[in-house]
Every structure is written in C-alpha cells, then in structure tokens.
Amino acid sequence: MTNPLLQDWDTPFQIAPFDRISDDDFLPAFEAALTAHKDEIAAIADNPEPPTFANTIEAMEAAGKLLDRVLGTFFTVAGADSTETREALQREFSPRLAAHSAEITGNKVLFQRIETLWQERDALGLGDEQARVLMLTRRGFVRAGAALDGVEAERMTEIKSRLAVLGTEFTQNLLADEREWYLELSDPDLEGLPAYLVVAAREAGREKGLAGPVLTTSRSLATPFLQSSPRRDLRETVWRAFTSRGGRGGQTDNRAIAAEILALRKERAALLGYDDFAHYKLETEMAGTPQAVRDLLMAVWSPARAQALADAAILENMLHEDGFTGPLEPWDWHYYAARRRQAEHDLDEAQLKPYLQLDRMIEAAFTCANRLFGLEFSPLDIPLYHPDCRAWEVTRDGRHMAIFIGDYFARGSKRSGAWCSAMRGQAKFPHDQAPVVINVCNFAKGDPALLGYDDARTLFHEFGHALHQMLSNVTYESISGTSVARDFVELPSQLYEHWLEVPEVLREFATHVETGEPMPAEMLDKVLEAANFDQGFQTVEYVASALVDLEFHSGPPPADPMQKQSEILEEIGMPRAIAMRHATPHFAHVFSGDGYSSGYYSYMWSEVMDADAFQAFREAGDAFDAATAKALENNILSTGGSVEAAELYERFRGRLPGVEALLKGRGLIAA
Structure with missing residues (x-):
C-alpha cells in the first residue's frame, strides 16, 4: 500500500498527488484496481438475492471507483505529457481494458439480472433518472454484444481488443510524427513574420534544445506562418508537413x-x-x-x-x-x-494578437461564467503533472462546485488539438462527488502568451465543455456532465464561443499587452465585422x-x-x-x-442548435440575461444524459431549430 495511486488521497479536494506518483506506480495500481473491479462485478453477478435496482444497477454504478481513479490519472498525463514509458503502458492497458469491458458485457448471469429488471421495470417504482440509467445500462450491454453467444461472442471480444490496440497505435504514430518534424528558420526565413510568431518559434526551438527558431506542426505555429510568410516555398514545405502527419511511410x-x-x-x-x-x-x-x-x-x-x-x-x-x-x-x-x-x-492578426493575452482570455471566460451562472474561481497552489498547468477551485455562493485545471501550452510530449476531460465526474451516489475538470490546449508559448482569434475561440469552446461538467447536477456518474449523445455534446462548447464575440466582453478583457489599453472601438468593430470572413x-x-x-x-x-x-x-x-x-x-x-x-458531423449538428440557442439571449436583449441563463443551466448544462437530448433542447427553446440559423450565422445565406 505504498503506491500513492492505491492510497486514500489526503490532498486538497482529493486531487491526485502528482508529486508523489511515478511512472513505476501505474502498472501495479492498474493491476490491483482491475482485479478489484473484477471482484466487484463478480459479487454483483453472483448475488443469490433476486435482482433489484439497488443490488444490480446501483451496485454497478458504485463499482470500479478505484479503477476510475487510476485511469483518470494515467490517461490525463499520458495524453498531455507523454513519455516512452507511458506510451508503452497505453499499448498494454488499452487491449486489456477492452477485454475487461467485453468480459463484463459478456457476463450472461449479470446480463440476465439487468434483463430481468428491464422486463419488470414498470413495477419497480423507479424515478425518472433511475429508469433512464436502467435503460442506458441495458442498451449499452446489448450494443456491446451481450446477447451474442459462442463464436460470435468470442469474435466480438477479439474485435474490441484489436480496435483498442489500433486506436492507441494510431494516436502514438501521430504524436511521433508531430514530435519529430520541425523546420529550422534562418534570419531570411523570418521575413514578414510578426514579432509574436518569431518569439513563439524561438520558444519552440528552445524546447527542442536548439539555438534558433523552429516551426513545428503545432497548429498555433503552422497556421500563423502560412498566414504571414511571403516565402511560397516555405509555406509549401510547412503545409505538406502539416497535412502529411501520420502518412509519411515507415x-x-x-x-x-x-x-x-x-x-x-x-x-x-x-x-x-x-x-x-x-x-x-x-x-x-x-x-x-x-x-x-x-x-x-x-x-x-x-x-x-x-x-x-x-x-x-x-x-x-x-x-x-x-x-x-x-x-x-x-x-x-x-x-x-x-x-x-x-x-x-x-x-491584421499581428495587430490583433497583442490584445488577446492568454491570461486575460482566461479571466474573460471565468467572468462570463460568473455573470451567467454565479461561479467563482480561486487559484490553487497544488502539485500538478506539469509546471505549465494551473488549477482553480470553483465555488458558487460559497459551496464547492469543482476543481478546474488548465494546461494551455504546446509541447512535444502533448498530443495535438484541444480537449476537455474529467479526472472525476460529478455524482451524488454513492456519495456527493464534485468534478475535477481539465482543459488541454496547444497554444504557442510566450512571455506573455498571446492568442490568435481562433485560439481564443478554442479556449472558450473547451471551457464550455468544462461548464457542462462543473454544473452537472445528477445522481449517477454514468449520466453526468458530458455523458450525452455525441451530436449534443458540442452544444455547450460551441454555444459558449458566442460570449467571446459579445462587445462588452472584448472591451473589458481585450487589452494591449504593453499599454493595458482596451482594444480600440474601431478595431473591435472590425473584429466583429470580420467574424464570418473566410x-x-x-x-x-x-x-x-x-x-x-x-x-x-x-x-x-x-x-x-x-x-x-x-x-x-x-x-x-x-x-x-x-x-x-x-x-x-x-x-x-x-x-x-x-x-x-461516424460522428464528426456532430460539431455541425450542434451548431444548428447553438446558433439558435444564443438567439434566445438576443431575444431577451442581453447576452447575460439571468432568466435565459437559468433556463440554459436547468435544461441543458445541469442535466447530463438524464433525459433525451432532443427533449432537453425543446425544454429550453420550445422547439428544435432548422439549418437556416446556422447558414445565417456563418454568413452563407442572407440574414
């Protein structure tokens, strides 16, 4: 029990004790937690008592907490701060987890208990949320192949295990390509580049142990270079490197x-x-x-x-x-x-960037959340998995709501893109549990860090996902936060992007990095006018x-x-x-x-809704209208997957939207 991953965490808010965890701890912790979960599932399946919602469904909800804790910690660091050891562990864990999941859904005795409850559901006296969890549990088992037998069941297990291996290999190959490719820039190559990009390129060079500036395939470096370099030959080199990731042979x-x-x-x-x-x-x-x-x-x-x-x-x-x-x-x-x-x-992006400081944009996202939902953010000084990470306690009316962690800068050990994940989800069963939410981005480092407008939108987007986790208010973790239909999960994130475009937000937080002066009204107007450009x-x-x-x-x-x-x-x-x-x-x-x-369309499906949802605030005459914000929280942000997505949206807006709002919002048809 010297393994910190297996001990009770006496840390603030029971955050993972990153300063005490080493890579050597992950495998033995995984082994122990996996065994514990197997034992818990066996106890549920083999329970001699007739199945009840409590001894079957709720028992399954309560099981696996140690495994969740170990994996929540491991996959957070493996995705954002990879090492060779962590990559090897991912390759080992992924197929074993797939097999473990298949073993659970293939447990005929357990499935029969769930099926019995499903057939008797009308007589169980279940509340709406309980009925929803029962339905989703059974549906998950059926869609995982629980009704298959013999050779077909065995083949399903093999397929899942192989897919887990391939998915991990795909990710690690991509990370390797992104980590290995870079282009050293000489002084003539810097012609036409804005100062902020030169600073970021020099920082990228320092990270690679080089004396001069370099370009990598990080979007926060590659895109500004493609926008600003007059050297057509270098633009082609960078574009080809960026678009060939994962497909270079070998x-x-x-x-x-x-x-x-x-x-x-x-x-x-x-x-x-x-x-x-x-x-x-x-x-x-x-x-x-x-x-x-x-x-x-x-x-x-x-x-x-x-x-x-x-x-x-x-x-x-x-x-x-x-x-x-x-x-x-x-x-x-x-x-x-x-x-x-x-x-x-x-x-000009070079003129705009000095007004989009990372710290001020974080502050803007926090302030909008405060004005809309009453959330307050207090910095925490706690050990995290990388020096770049920052943490805040989130409260409302003095009540602890969540821990929020931000990991914003690109580095060679981090996979590309931006994402939000929960190291711990919100729940009330088997006890009250506040979420630990993390936003991971890949912004170019600087002192101070400056963002492009698309970067700022990304920050607001990922924070919208974080709000979906922080404001979750359901009983069971399996339906909390972002545990919703894939083409609904992007609604809160894409909707939150709209607040970056609220003029009063930009007036307050888009301040010049050197003078502290707010963005000039003329520039602000241009930013908003150009929102649909390209x-x-x-x-x-x-x-x-x-x-x-x-x-x-x-x-x-x-x-x-x-x-x-x-x-x-x-x-x-x-x-x-x-x-x-x-x-x-x-x-x-x-x-x-x-x-x-089959779900990348989800961003656009959600955009149909987010364009219409923000219109509710416009109709109220105030981007921070309290009644509309409360309706948004009550009907969408707090409900997780406890109700069908279409019903949740109709509760908020009274109807489902058409595609016209999206086309108008993108300027593709006349408003």
Missing part, C-alpha cells in the same frame, strides 16, 4: 491502420445485425440515421462550396498579381486570405472531413481509405485549393477511438 504510417479499423468496425456492426457501422453508431444519436446526417451536411455543403469557389477566384487573382503563374494552391490560401482580410477589413473555406474543409467520415462507415469498408477519400472528395466537387481539415492518416477524432467515428 513505422508511424497510419494508412493501413485506418483500413483495418474500418473493416473491423463493419464486422462489429454486422455481428449486431446492422447494415454498416454508421447505422449502428447513429442509432443512439440525435441524428438517428446516416441519411439525416448526409442531408444536413449537403444542405450546408452547397452554399459553402459556392462561397469558397468565389473566394478562391479572388485569391488566385491576388496570386497572379504577385507574379506567380498557375492555380491557387492549398499553401497559398491562408496567406492571401489574410492579406484580403487586411485589405477589406483593415484587420467561412466558405472553413465550412468546406470541415464538411469535407465529416462527409468522408460518414461515407467511410457507410456500406462496405474501403480496402484503400486514401483512394476512397479521393473518390468522395471528387464526387462532391472539393475545391482544389482546399484540403480536408483532417485527412485520414491524422484524423484522430475518428481513428484514435470510437468517440467521433
């Missing part, structure tokens, strides 16, 4: 892995009686069917493509005016779009990725995903100067796990 190539994942998913769906994986996956989402998703995406694709082609013609003319012949290339788009934005809106490009690169994901999982699996990707893009008329936001070899949303497989 041991880290993900293309064969993607093909195998798609084939196994199709087989998994077939074992359960579905036509394909998309039909299986979407059955429990708001969309319901692949055709509903396809209809939404194509309704957006047509006006977005038309806008992108019109924009491309303008940008190509600018390219030719610079003396270049031939067509506009993907590595040209950001550069000429930035110049066009400056010309049309007199808005929406054709942004919508096309996203929708193309979502359509490829959907078609990959519809019908027979492609033997060659890259060829299938090309065929899909050709069929929809992908503009040649725009690439998918996530090409197959680095499409981690889809191939690192099942989370967003």
Whole structure:
C-alpha cells in the first residue's frame, strides 16, 4: 500500500498527488484496481438475492471507483505529457481494458439480472433518472454484444481488443510524427513574420534544445506562418508537413491502420445485425440515421462550396498579381486570405494578437461564467503533472462546485488539438462527488502568451465543455456532465464561443499587452465585422472531413481509405485549393477511438442548435440575461444524459431549430 495511486488521497479536494506518483506506480495500481473491479462485478453477478435496482444497477454504478481513479490519472498525463514509458503502458492497458469491458458485457448471469429488471421495470417504482440509467445500462450491454453467444461472442471480444490496440497505435504514430518534424528558420526565413510568431518559434526551438527558431506542426505555429510568410516555398514545405502527419511511410504510417479499423468496425456492426457501422453508431444519436446526417451536411455543403469557389477566384487573382503563374494552391490560401482580410477589413492578426493575452482570455471566460451562472474561481497552489498547468477551485455562493485545471501550452510530449476531460465526474451516489475538470490546449508559448482569434475561440469552446461538467447536477456518474449523445455534446462548447464575440466582453478583457489599453472601438468593430470572413473555406474543409467520415462507415469498408477519400472528395466537387481539415492518416477524432467515428458531423449538428440557442439571449436583449441563463443551466448544462437530448433542447427553446440559423450565422445565406 505504498503506491500513492492505491492510497486514500489526503490532498486538497482529493486531487491526485502528482508529486508523489511515478511512472513505476501505474502498472501495479492498474493491476490491483482491475482485479478489484473484477471482484466487484463478480459479487454483483453472483448475488443469490433476486435482482433489484439497488443490488444490480446501483451496485454497478458504485463499482470500479478505484479503477476510475487510476485511469483518470494515467490517461490525463499520458495524453498531455507523454513519455516512452507511458506510451508503452497505453499499448498494454488499452487491449486489456477492452477485454475487461467485453468480459463484463459478456457476463450472461449479470446480463440476465439487468434483463430481468428491464422486463419488470414498470413495477419497480423507479424515478425518472433511475429508469433512464436502467435503460442506458441495458442498451449499452446489448450494443456491446451481450446477447451474442459462442463464436460470435468470442469474435466480438477479439474485435474490441484489436480496435483498442489500433486506436492507441494510431494516436502514438501521430504524436511521433508531430514530435519529430520541425523546420529550422534562418534570419531570411523570418521575413514578414510578426514579432509574436518569431518569439513563439524561438520558444519552440528552445524546447527542442536548439539555438534558433523552429516551426513545428503545432497548429498555433503552422497556421500563423502560412498566414504571414511571403516565402511560397516555405509555406509549401510547412503545409505538406502539416497535412502529411501520420502518412509519411515507415513505422508511424497510419494508412493501413485506418483500413483495418474500418473493416473491423463493419464486422462489429454486422455481428449486431446492422447494415454498416454508421447505422449502428447513429442509432443512439440525435441524428438517428446516416441519411439525416448526409442531408444536413449537403444542405450546408452547397452554399459553402459556392462561397469558397468565389473566394478562391479572388485569391488566385491576388496570386497572379504577385507574379506567380498557375492555380491557387492549398499553401497559398491562408496567406492571401489574410492579406484580403487586411485589405477589406483593415484587420491584421499581428495587430490583433497583442490584445488577446492568454491570461486575460482566461479571466474573460471565468467572468462570463460568473455573470451567467454565479461561479467563482480561486487559484490553487497544488502539485500538478506539469509546471505549465494551473488549477482553480470553483465555488458558487460559497459551496464547492469543482476543481478546474488548465494546461494551455504546446509541447512535444502533448498530443495535438484541444480537449476537455474529467479526472472525476460529478455524482451524488454513492456519495456527493464534485468534478475535477481539465482543459488541454496547444497554444504557442510566450512571455506573455498571446492568442490568435481562433485560439481564443478554442479556449472558450473547451471551457464550455468544462461548464457542462462543473454544473452537472445528477445522481449517477454514468449520466453526468458530458455523458450525452455525441451530436449534443458540442452544444455547450460551441454555444459558449458566442460570449467571446459579445462587445462588452472584448472591451473589458481585450487589452494591449504593453499599454493595458482596451482594444480600440474601431478595431473591435472590425473584429466583429470580420467574424464570418473566410467561412466558405472553413465550412468546406470541415464538411469535407465529416462527409468522408460518414461515407467511410457507410456500406462496405474501403480496402484503400486514401483512394476512397479521393473518390468522395471528387464526387462532391472539393475545391482544389482546399484540403480536408483532417485527412485520414491524422484524423484522430475518428481513428484514435470510437468517440467521433461516424460522428464528426456532430460539431455541425450542434451548431444548428447553438446558433439558435444564443438567439434566445438576443431575444431577451442581453447576452447575460439571468432568466435565459437559468433556463440554459436547468435544461441543458445541469442535466447530463438524464433525459433525451432532443427533449432537453425543446425544454429550453420550445422547439428544435432548422439549418437556416446556422447558414445565417456563418454568413452563407442572407440574414
């Protein structure tokens, strides 16, 4: 019991004692916690008493807490601060966890207890939340293959284990490519780059032990470079490095892995009686069917493509005016779009960034949460897993609500992208449990750190997910926080982005890094006017990725995903100067796990709602209207997965929205 992961944590708010945990602790803690959970499940299944909600469903809810604690700690550090040891542990843990899950759902005695309760549900006197948990538990078992027998059951277990291995390999290959590639910049290469980007590039060089500035494939470095460098040859080099992640050949190539994942998913769906994986996956989402998703995406694709082609013609003319012949290339788009934005809106990212300090944007996100929901944030001085991390206690009216951890800077040990996770979820059973929530981003480091406008939106987006966890107020952890339909989970995050665009928020928190002066009114107006600039490009690169994901999982699996990707893009008329936001070899949303497989469309499905949801505040005449904020919390943010997503939204707005609000919000049709 000297292993800190297995001891009671006497730390503030029972946060993981990161300063006492070493990599050597994870495997023995995992072994012990896995064994403990197996014993708990066996005790439930073998209980001689007739099944009741308490001795079966609630007993399952209470089981596995030690394993949750160990894994919550491990996967937090493995994703945000990887080491070779942690990567090896991930490769070992993933298939064993998949097998463990399959063993639970394949336990016929346990499933029979759940099935008995399901058949007798009307006579059990269950409350609404209890009935919901029973339904979701049974549905989860059935969809995991609990009703399968013999060879089919064995094959399902094999498939899940193999998918877990492949998902881990996909993630680690991508991280390796991102960690290994960099481009050293000489003084002439810095021509045209804004000062903040040079500072960030020098910081990236220092992290790699180099004396000069470097570019990596971190989006916070690559995108500003593509926007500002007049060197077309270097832009092409950086663009090709960024878009080839996971597909450069050798041991880290993900293309064969993607093909195998798609084939196994199709087989998994077939074992359960579905036509394909998309039909299986979407059955429990708001969309319901692949055709509903396809209809939404194509309704957006047509006006977005038309806008992108019109924009491309303008940008190509600018390219030719610079003396270049031939067509506009993907590595040209950001550069000429930035110049066009400056010309049309007199808005330069280099002029804007000094007003978007990371610390001030964090403060803005906190203040909006305070004005909307009464939350207060107090800094905590506690050991965390990396020196870059910061922590706050979240309270309301003096009551402890959550712990929030922010890990904002890019580094070689962190996987790309941005995400929110809960090291501990909210629950009232078997005892009150406040969440520990973490936001992880990949912003370029600086002193002080400055954000691009898209970075600031990302910060608000991830904090919207965090609020979904912090404000959760349900009984059972299995339905708390973000445990909702995949195409509903992005609603709170995308909705919260709107508060960054509230003029009074920018006036208060967008202050100059050197003078402390607020953003000039003229610049503020330009920022808001340019909010929809380049929406054709942004919508096309996203929708193309979502359509490829959907078609990959519809019908027979492609033997060659890259060829299938090309065929899909050709069929929809992908503009040649725009690439998918996530090409197959680095499409981690889809191939690192099942989370967003057949579900990358979810961001757009949620955007249909978020555009309409923020309209409720506009109709109230105040972005911080107390009654609307309370309705948002009561009907969406606090309810987790305790009610069907469509019903929750209808409770908030009285109806479900159409796609028109999204198209107007993106400026793709007239408002």
